[in-house]
Amino acid sequence: MTSQRTRERLIQRLREQGIRDERVLESIRNVPRHLFVDEALASRAYEDTALPIGHSQTISQPYIVALMTQTLLAEGRVKKVLEVGTGSGYQTAVLANLVDEIFSVERIEPLMKLSRRRLRELGFRNIQIKLSDGSWGWNEHAPYDAIIVTAAPAEVPAPLREQLALGGRLVIPVGSVTMQELLLVQHTDQGFVQERLELVNFVPLVKDSV
Ligand code: SAH
Numbered sequence: 001m002t003s004q005r006t007r008e009r010l011i012q013r014l015r016e017q018g019i020r021d022e023r024v025l026e027s028i029r030n031v032p033r034h035l036f037v038d039e040a041l042a043s044r045a046y047e048d049t050a051l052p053i054g055h056s057q058t059i060s061q062p063y064i065v066a067l068m069t070q071t072l073l074a075e076g077r078v079k080k081v082l083e084v085g086t087g088s089g090y091q092t093a094v095l096a097n098l099v100d101e102i103f104s105v106e107r108i109e110p111l112m113k114l115s116r117r118r119l120r121e122l123g124f125r126n127i128q129i130k131l132s133d134g135s136w137g138w139n140e141h142a143p144y145d146a147i148i149v150t151a152a153p154a155e156v157p158a159p160l161r162e163q164l165a166l167g168g169r170l171v172i173p174v175g176s177v178t179m180q181e182l183l184l185v186q187h188t189d190q191g192f193v194q195e196r197l198e199l200v201n202f203v204p205l206v207k208d209s210v
Contacts (some may be wrong), residue, residue, distance in 0.1 A: 006046040007029060007046050008029075009046065010028070010046045010047075010048060010062060011025050011028065011029055013048055013063075014028065014048070014062065014063060014066050017063050019063070019066040019067065019070055020070070021069075021070040021073060021074075023073065023098055024066050024069045024070045024073065024094070024098070025066070026097075027069070027094045027095075027097040027098055028062060028065070028066060028094055030097065031090065031093045031094050031097070032122075033045040033046060033059075033062070033090060034046070035118065035122070036053075036059055036088040036089060036090040036093075036115075036118065037051050037053060037059055037088065038052075038053070038054075046062075048061060048062050048063050049061055050064075053087060053088045053111065054110075054111070055108050055110065055111060056203070057087055057108065057111065057203055058087070058203060059087060059088040059090050060087070060090065060091055060150055060202075064182075064200060065090065065091050065094055066094075067182075067197070067198075068091070068148055068150075068171045068182070069091075069094055069095055069098070069148075071169070071171050071184055071197065072095070072146040072148060072169055072171055073098060073099075073146075074169070075169070076145075076167065077145075078098070078099045078100075078145045078146045079099060079100040079101070079145050080099070080100060080101055080102075080103070080141065080143075080144050080145050080146075081095060081099050081101070081102045081103070081144055081145065081146045081147070081148065082102075082103050082104075082105075082137060082138055082141070082142070082144040082146075082147045082148070082160075082163060083095070083102055083103070083104040083105070083147075083148050083149075083150070084104075084105050084134030084135075084137075084147070084148070084149040084150065084151065084160070084205070085105075085106065085134060085149060085150035085151040085205070086104040086105065086106035086111065086112060086115050086129050087106065087111060087115065087150060088111070088114075088115055088118075089104075089114075089115030089116075089118055089119050089129075091148065091150055092104050092115065092119060092124075092127055092129075093119060093122065093124060095148070096119070096124050096126055096127050099126075099145075099146070100126060101126045101127070101128075102126060102127045102128070103128050103130075103138045103141045103144075104127060104128070104129045104130075105129070105130055105131075105132050105133075105134035105137075105138055106129060106130075106131060106134075107131065107132065107133055107134065107206060107208060109131055112129055112130075112131045115129065116129045133206075133207060133208040134149070134151075134205070135153065135157040135159065135160075135205060135207050136157070136159050137157075137159040137160050137162070137163040138163070139159070139163060142162075142163035143163055143164060143165035143166075143168065144163055144164060144165060144168060145165050145167070145168050145169075146168060146169050146170070146171075147160055147163065147164055147168070147169075147170040147171070147172075148170075148171050148172075149170070149171070149172040149173065149205065150173075150202060151173075151202055151203050151204060151205040151206070152172075152173040152174060152175060152177075152180040152200075152202040152203070152204055152205055153172075153174060153204075153205040153207075154174070154175070154176070155174060156170070156172055156174060156183070156185060157205075160172070161185065161187070161192060164185070164187045165187065166187055166188075166189070167187065167188075168186070168187045169184060169185070169186055169187075170183075170184070170185040170186075170187075171183070171184055171185075171197075172185065173200045173202040177204050178201075179199060179201065180199070180200050180201065180202060181196050181197070181198070181199060181200070182196070182197040182198055182199075182200045183195065183196060183197065184197055
């Protein structure tokens with residue numbers, strides 16, 4: 001069993017790294033990350049590190065999950081969120097505790113099915129997941145107050161900008177396969193304003209051919 005102490009140590013570490021939003025820390029404290037990885041890795045689930053989830057993909061590092069969530073929630077109330085790259089569903093769960101509804105897109109079917117079942121079993125009822133190429137967003141439910149992308153394209157896909165509500169915030173890693181910058185794109189009255197947050201290392205956003 002994963003002890004409460006290991007979880008508290010993670011929260012302490014996130015604080016030390018500059019995560020200040022108590023809502024985000026509380027959500028991370030409450031989401032059982034060990035249930036989002038293979039049993040063989042469960043003992044490492046509260047380390048601040050990315051871990052493999054199969055299909056050459058990884059569950060994001062808790063610090064990055066916290067930073068992206070904190071950035072998305074920094075201004076105003078966020079009701080509707082689009083997530084690209086469901087993966088294990090861990091980031092989805094951390095966000096789902098703090099917003100009204102999440103529409104999440106994943107392109108690998110077994111990952112999509114597993115995270116859908118897992119999130120349902122954990123009692124989440126405000127998450128919808130579909131199998132598709134998230135570079136196109138999920139137009140049907142647009143516009144979104146916030147968009148989070150957890151796989152890295154070479155540049156921001158145009159449909160994601162288009163599906164961001166006025167006043168909305170998009171957090172996305174952009175760059176090459178080996179290194180990317182985490183960007184915050186805000187949709188303002190004056191257009192799209194872009195800010196660099198920090199260097200990160202995500203798996204690539206894979207574009208499925210049309
Ligand atoms: N936030 C997830 C991160 C998973 S890794 C977690 O913490 O578990 C990134 C995920 O993005 C992978 O599952 C990968 O399959 C998915 N992905 C990559 N390109 C995609 C695309 N074009 N559309 C949807 N999902 C994509």
